[in-house]
Amino acid sequence: MIVDDEAKIRNGLLKLLSSYQQWEMPVVFGDAESAFEYLRENRVDVMITDIKMPEISGLELIRRIREINGQVQIIILSGYSNFSYAQKAIEMGVRRYLTKPTNPREVISILMKLEEELESDQIADEEESRGEKEPVEVSNLAVAKAIQYVESNYAKKMTLRDVGDKLYLSPNYLCKLFKKHTGKNLSEFITEYRIEKAKEYLRDVRYKVSDVAELVGFGDTKYFSSTFKKLCGMTPMEFRNGKNADTE
Structure with a gap:
């Protein structure tokens, strides 16, 4: 149109x-x-x-x-x-x-x-409706490459389209593969990986919370803190100050 x-x-x-x-x-x-x-x-x-x-x-x-x-x-x-x-x-x-x-x-x-x-x-939807599956090794390779890309680029601004473009797959199709083989949404995996990396940085008192947010790909410190609390049950500062001792 x-x-x-x-x-x-x-x-x-x-x-x-x-x-x-x-x-x-x-x-x-x-x-x-x-x-x-x-x-x-x-x-x-x-x-x-x-x-x-x-x-x-x-x-x-x-x-x-x-x-x-x-x-x-x-x-x-x-x-x-x-x-x-x-x-x-x-x-x-x-x-x-x-x-x-x-x-x-x-x-x-x-x-x-x-x-x-x-x-x-369209091909993916047709295969799913017929109960056909991609060869496991092909699907797993795409998922493994997606994970590798996230692990290498978590500190940068990253979208689902960026990951899909790197693998020459549409975001929708890649997300279906990722969900099928990991049980997680790709966007959730990216966020959770960033938070895990944030924990490593928070253990080093040289980094401010704002520094950590930037180091793991969050452009907004408030959004980083709210996401961290949502996933970890505590704020980044509470984690740094030892509240994590009972949960790890």
Whole structure:
């Protein structure tokens, strides 16, 4: 789906995407309201939308869509490089935020990657519905590599997509494998591993709690402390001051 109030942009994207015969002809809308009404009744894999449009903005359109459909992949194509727009878009699960003018090759590259992910997810769902299983060694290798990646990169900002990209797997498919073979969600594993590493740092009084938070990949000290307490039943300072003696 293409949503943009500029006819030149709509037509350009339509011409570009229609040249790829393996993709279904995109539906095109010049306003967000019409696009939303279409999505209420129809399935779309990917939507490319502008962010500034009359009456209803692209961000408002995305917010409405997320209330009824969490699966459609969304790419924003905007003339605005405003950070707050990009930040809000990321919070709503937008896959990419591109600024105009955009290189057509970049658009096609992103769409091809999304196509691979969608096909991978579809194959996984079909195998699951038929009761088919991946060879254990293949699945275990992917999970082992995911764990190794987390152990090597826990101190950095890391998302499920980062891990999936490293293994050339979609995040959804990787999470299914990880859950099946470990019994844990990958996001839970990342958090728990970071907290375990935090315990090691907290035992060294040279590090402040804020230092420890940064060392294990938490950008916000308050969030780190609340997460630590949730998982350990005590604050980082309580752990450091010896309350952990009865629990270890």
